[in-house]
Amino acid sequence: xxxxxxxxxxxxxxxxxxxxxxALVLAPDTxxxxxxxxxxxxxxxxxxxxxxTFGLHLSAARIAAFRNVGDLVAYIVExx
Amino acid sequence: xxDRWRVAHTEGASVATLFENxxxxxxxxxxFKERCRAIEAHECPGRELRALATHALDxxxxxxxxxxxxxxxxxxxxxxxxxxxxxxxxxxxxxxxIVPALIGTALRHGIALECVTTPYGLFAQYAYDPxxxxxxxxxxxxxxxxxxxxxxxxxxxTNVQEAQNIATKAADFVDSLRTSLRxxxxxxxIVQTLAALPETLxxxxxxxxxxxxxxxxxxxxxxxxxxxxxxxxxxxVAGLAETVGLARWHSPAQWNxxxxxxxxxxxxxxxxxxxxxxxxxxxxxxxxLVLDLDNTLWGGVIGDDGIxxxxxxxxxxVGEAFRSVQRLTLALHERGVILAVSSKNDDAxxxxxxxxxxxxxxxxxxxxxxxxxxxxxxxxxxxxxxxxSLGLDALVFxxxxxxxxxxxxxLLPDVAIPELPTDPAYYARTLAAAGYFESIAFxxxxxxxxxxxxxxxxxxxxxxxxxxxxxxxxxxxMEITFAPFDEQGRSRIVQLINKSNQFNLTTRRYTxxxxxSLERDPNSFTLQVRLTDTFGDNGMIxxxxxxxxxxxxxxxxxxxxxxxxxxxxxxxxxxREVILEARERGISxxxxxxxPSDRNELVRDHYRNLGFSPASGEDLWLFDTADPEPRETMKxxxxxxxxxx
Numbered sequence: 227x228x229x230x231x232x233x234x235x236x237x238x239x240x241x242x243x244x245x246x247x248x249a250l251v252l253a254p255d256t257x258x259x260x261x262x263x264x265x266x267x268x269x270x271x272x273x274x275x276x277x278x279t280f281g282l283h284l285s286a287a288r289i290a291a292f293r294n295v296g297d298l299v300a301y302i303v304e305x306x
Numbered sequence: 307x308x309d310r311w312r313v314a315h316t317e318g319a320s321v322a323t324l325f326e327n328x329x330x331x332x333x334x335x336x337x338f339k340e341r342c343r344a345i346e347a348h349e350c351p352g353r354e355l356r357a358l359a360t361h362a363l364d365x366x367x368x369x370x371x372x373x374x375x376x377x378x379x380x381x382x383x384x385x386x387x388x389x390x391x392x393x394x395x396x397x398x399x400x401x402x403x404i405v406p407a408l409i410g411t412a413l414r415h416g417i418a419l420e421c422v423t424t425p426y427g428l429f430a431q432y433a434y435d436p437x438x439x440x441x442x443x444x445x446x447x448x449x450x451x452x453x454x455x456x457x458x459x460x461x462x463x464t465n466v467q468e469a470q471n472i473a474t475k476a477a478d479f480v481d482s483l484r485t486s487l488r489x490x491x492x493x494x495x496i497v498q499t500l501a502a503l504p505e506t507l508x509x510x511x512x513x514x515x516x517x518x519x520x521x522x523x524x525x526x527x528x529x530x531x532x533x534x535x536x537x538x539x540x541x542x543v544a545g546l547a548e549t550v551g552l553a554r555w556h557s558p559a560q561w562n563x564x565x566x567x568x569x570x571x572x573x574x575x576x577x578x579x580x581x582x583x584x585x586x587x588x589x590x591x592x593x594x595l596v597l598d599l600d601n602t603l604w605g606g607v608i609g610d611d612g613i614x615x616x617x618x619x620x621x622x623x624v625g626e627a628f629r630s631v632q633r634l635t636l637a638l639h640e641r642g643v644i645l646a647v648s649s650k651n652d653d654a655x656x657x658x659x660x661x662x663x664x665x666x667x668x669x670x671x672x673x674x675x676x677x678x679x680x681x682x683x684x685x686x687x688x689x690x691x692x693x694x695s696l697g698l699d700a701l702v703f704x705x706x707x708x709x710x711x712x713x714x715x716x717l718l719p720d721v722a723i724p725e726l727p728t729d730p731a732y733y734a735r736t737l738a739a740a741g742y743f744e745s746i747a748f749x750x751x752x753x754x755x756x757x758x759x760x761x762x763x764x765x766x767x768x769x770x771x772x773x774x775x776x777x778x779x780x781x782x783x784m785e786i787t788f789a790p791f792d793e794q795g796r797s798r799i800v801q802l803i804n805k806s807n808q809f810n811l812t813t814r815r816y817t818x819x820x821x822x823s824l825e826r827d828p829n830s831f832t833l834q835v836r837l838t839d840t841f842g843d844n845g846m847i848x849x850x851x852x853x854x855x856x857x858x859x860x861x862x863x864x865x866x867x868x869x870x871x872x873x874x875x876x877x878x879x880x881x882r883e884v885i886l887e888a889r890e891r892g893i894s895x896x897x898x899x900x901x902p903s904d905r906n907e908l909v910r911d912h913y914r915n916l917g918f919s920p921a922s923g924e925d926l927w928l929f930d931t932a933d934p935e936p937r938e939t940m941k942x943x944x945x946x947x948x949x950x951x
Binding site: 243244246266267270271273274275278283285286289 | 365373402562570571
C-alpha cells in the first residue's frame with residue numbers, strides 16, 4: 227500500500243507531464259475545472275496513466291464516481 | 307560458449323513487450339523533456355527532432371515532440387533535413403490520442419508531418435463534401451482510419467452469397483470514401499485492413515461459416531484489398547492486431563470510456579507503422595543492411611573458436627537462432643536489400659566461414675561490401691555508405707555489442723541501429739519488427755536492385771577516421787579492475803588461456819592445476835582484468851602472466867585479451883598496471899614475446915605499438931620500466947596482490 231503523499235507526488239508528475247506545467251500542485255479538493263487545460267481527453271489520459279502507473283483497472287463507473295482528486299487518491303491508496 | 311553470453315547487461319530489449327514498447331529503439335534519454343523544451347535553441351532543430359524521435363517513446367512523449375515541431379513551425383524555423391508531408395486523418399472514434407503520436411513518430415521517419423482532421427464522427431461527410439477542409443487542404447495523403455465498428459458488418463447471413471453481399475457493401479462504403487477523396491482532393495489514400503474483434507459467436511466456426519464475424523471480416527479485408535490500385539497504400543492493421551493479439555489490441559473499457567479505436571498502449575506502435583509508410587512514400591525506407599559477424603550472424607567468435615566452433619548448425623538451438631538471422635537477411639537480399647559486413651575480424655578468417663562452412667546460408671556472393679578489420683566500425687560504415695553511394699540514412703547496422711552500437715549511434719546518428727534482446731533467438735524477430743525496409747509495393751525492379759550493385763564482397767579502403775572515438779570512450783565511464791589470480795577467477799582464467807587465439811601474444815595453454823600453482827608462485831606476477839562500463843559488466847576480459855627470469859627482469863609469459871573490448875585502450879591500461887607493479891618490486895626491465903600462430907596476426911605489432919623496442923631474434927621486445935607509463939584513460943580499481951604469501 228502506498229502513502230497518500232506518494233500517490234500525490236506521482237499524480238502531480240503525471241499531470242504536469244500531460245499539461246506541460248511544472249508548477250501544477252494537486253490538492254484533495256482539486257477538480258478538473260480548477261486546472262487550465264484539464265479537459266475530457268486529458269482526463270482519459272490521466273486515468274489510463276493511473277492504471278498503468280499503479281497497476282489497477284478503473285471501470286467507467288468508478289471513474290464517474292470520482293468527485294475530486296482526493297477521491298482518486300483514496301481509491302489508489304486503498305487498491306494499488 | 308561462455309564469455310559471449312556473459313555480459314551482465316540487462317538493459318537489452320525486452321522480448322515480452324517487443325511490439326508494445328518498440329523495443330528495437332533505445333530508451334529515451336533522461337533529459338528528453340529538457341531537450342524538447344530547448345528545441346528552438348538548437349542550431350539544426352530538424353535533425354535534433356529526428357534524433358529525439360529515434361527512441362522508444364510513449365504517447366505523451368510523442369505529443370511533446372509534436373508540440374516542439376508546432377513551435378518551430380510557428381517561429382518559421384527551417385526543419386531541414388525533414389521532408390514536409392500533409393496527412394488527412396479520417397477515422398471512427400477518438401483520434402485525439404493518435405494524431406499527436408503520428409506527428410511525433412513521423413519525425414523518426416524523416417517526415418515533418420502536418421495532420422488535417424475532422425470533427426468527431428464526421429469522417430464520411432468530410433470525404434464526400436468537395437469543399438470540406440480535408441478536400442481543400444492539399445493533403446499529400448489521407449489515412450482512412452476505419453475499423454470494424456465503423457462498417458455495417460453485422461452478419462445475418464445464412465449462406466456464402468449473403469455474407470459476400472454484406473462484405474461487398476462494407477467495402478463499397480470504404481471505396482466510396484476513397485474515390486471521393488481522390489476525385490476531390492486528388493490524393494493518395496491509406497486504407498486500413500480491419501482487425502476482427504476477439505469475441506466470437508460460434509467459436510471456431512466463426513472463421514468458417516457465413517454467419518461468423520471472422521468470416522465476414524476476412525471477406526471484407528479481401529474485398530478492400532482487391533479494389534485498391536497502385537496509387538493506394540495499405541496499412542495492415544489486421545496484421546498488426548494479430549501480431550500483438552486481438553484481445554490486447556481491442557480494449558472494450560477504453561472504447562466505452564473514450565471511443566479509443568484500439569488500446570492506448572499500442573498508439574506508438576500504430577503510429578510507427580503509419581510513419582514507416584509515409585517514409586516509404588517519400589523514398590526514405592532503408593536500403594542496405596550492414597551486419598556484424600561474431601554473435602550476430604553466427605554464435606561464437608570465429609577467430610577464437612575456429613570455423614568448426616561457431617554455432618550455425620541446424621538442430622542446434624543456439625545455431626538455429628543465428629540461422630534465423632541469416633534466413634531473414636537472405637530473404638531481405640532477395641527482395642532487393644543490399645547486404646554488407648562490418649566486423650572486427652581478420653579478413654581471411656571471417657571469409658572462410660562464408661566460403662567453407664557447410665551450414666552457412668549467406669555466402670560471399672550475397673554481400674556487396676565486406677569489411678573485416680580491426681578499425682572502428684563508424685569509419686567502416688562510412689566507407690560502406692560512400693562505396694555504395696547511399697546516404698547513411700539508408701543504412702541499418704546490426705550488432706550484438708551495445709558498445710559498438712553506441713559508438714556508431716553517436717558518430718553516425720543517421721544510421722538505424724536496432725537494440726537487441728539478450729537472447730539471440732529473438733534477433734531476427736526484433737530486426738523484422740523494426741520495419742526498416744518498409745515498402746509500399748514490390749516489383750521485379752526491386753528484386754533486381756541489389757544486382758545493380760556488384761555482389762563480390764569487396765573490401766573498401768578506409769579514408770579519414772570518423773568523429774571523435776575517444777570522446778565516446780570517455781562517455782562510457784569505464785572502470786578497469788586488476789587482481790592477481792585467485793580461486794574465484796580460476797576457471798575463467800583457465801578458459802581464457804585455453805581458448806583465446808586472436809589477441810594472444812604467445813598462445814601458451816595451461817591446465818587448471820598449473821594456473822592454481824601460479825596463485826602462490828613468488829616468482830610470478832599475474833593479473834586478471836575486468837571491465838565495466840555504462841552498458842554493464844563485461845566480465846574478465848584480459849589475463850597477464852609475468853615470470854621473474856633474471857633479477858630485475860620480468861618476462862611476459864602470457865598476455866591475452868577478449869576482442870570484444872578491442873580499441874578501448876584496455877591494453878594500454880594493462881601495460882600501465884604492469885609497469886607500476888614492476889617498479890614497486892624493483893623490476894627494471896620487461897621482456898615481451900610475440901609467438902606467431904595462424905590466428906594472432908592481430909597482435910603482431912602489439913609491443914611495437916606500446917613502445918617496446920625490438921631485441922635481437924625470436925620476436926623479443928624490451929621495455930625499460932624507468933620509461934614513462936601510458937596515461938590513465940579510465941577509472942582503476944585494484945584488489946590486493948598477495949605474492950608469495
